[in-house]
Amino acid sequence: MTSVKKIIEEAVIKSKKLKEAIIRAKWDEIVEGLFFKSSPLYIKEGVLYVTVESSVLLQHMYMNKNNYIKRINIILKGNYITDMIFKVGKIPLEEYFKDNIASEKEKPDEVEAALSPDEYKELQKSVENIENKQIKDRVLSLKVKSLKREKSLRKIGYKYCNECGILHKNSGGLCTICENKHHLKREETLLKLFRENPYTTLEEAEKIIDKLSKEEYDKGKEKKLDKIYKRAEFAIKDRNIEDARLDLIEYFKLETGEREIKRIKEKADNLIKLIIEKLQRR
Incomplete structure (x- = not known):
């Protein structure tokens, strides 16, 4: 038989106001170094709304929100928080501590x-x-x-991130999250160059992306080729052969650097046949 105490505990933990108070009380454990630069506001339909000090921190916390959600739900002992929304604003310290003397x-x-x-x-x-x-x-x-x-x-060797200001122990000037964000931004720029001109060379890309390495260029090229191929395969599954042909023409321009359109179209048509055969065998 379930004890009265347990029933009360379970009922209390389901209270929205109490969950908000618990999150405020444990906020330093949840966000660690960003404790004084952010503040939980309220919960609405499973979403926790949070005020942050600056737009830079907003981006940082957004990229790390899955970790925060996991920590919060462990503290609340249930999957009560499904998402977090951040907005820039003043951090209300006094309000924050009213439930946490x-x-x-x-x-x-x-x-x-x-x-x-x-x-x-x-x-x-x-x-x-x-x-x-x-x-x-x-x-x-x-x-x-x-x-x-x-x-x-x-x-012991930690330093402030040059972008968001939190302490980190990476060898460079950026913390892991900002480093990843920086890498993604460079990758997006490279993919855009390939989209605008599939013949973009390493030398041409270096003029746009500072200190671009051959390894970074090759990885970006491989990712773009993979995206185009998957898009073409999906078009073939959907019986949009002409769309697939256009995608594969772009694919071979990027992969081979070939400029003779007739030869590129032949390669595209041959690959379409191979993809159709592969799909039929499944």
Whole structure:
């Protein structure tokens, strides 16, 4: 028989307001280094709305949102959050802490011992406009912990990302997420060049994309060829042979650099026959 306590616990966890309060209370665990640069607002139909400090951070958090959703649902013990929507705005620190007053106390001498006097004064100054003393103490305590963590990480080789500002330990100047975003942007530019001109050479692409390597160029070319082939195969399945022919003409221009249209069309028609035979064998 299910205990009354368990029934109450299950009912409470399903409360939207309570879930919002739990997320606010655990926000530092969910987003780690972005704790003071973002704030959860409310939940609507399984979507968590979040305010972030800047558009750069918005992009960063958007790319990492699946990790956040996973952490949130583990904390809530159920798949309550299915998506997150971010918007740029002011971070409401006081509102954030109304449901999360600190129960633990930290001795002033322990706080000051970990930071220089100037650092501690700067943190005190950053919370001086918060009227509620409990909230002010909680914000100050968390800011102190955050700065301690940053200093500790920097001592062991972490550095600030040149783009979004979070701490990372990559060898370059960008964190993993910003590095991936940077790579995707370069790849998109290269694919666009191939789309506009399938005869685009490495030398021509280098003029548009800074420090483009042959390996990067070849990978982009391979990806574009794969996309064109799949599109042509889909057109053949759908009996749009002419669309498939146009796609495969583009395919052979890019793959071989061939400029003789008659020979390219012959190759396209031969490949169409092979694809049809392959599909018929399935």
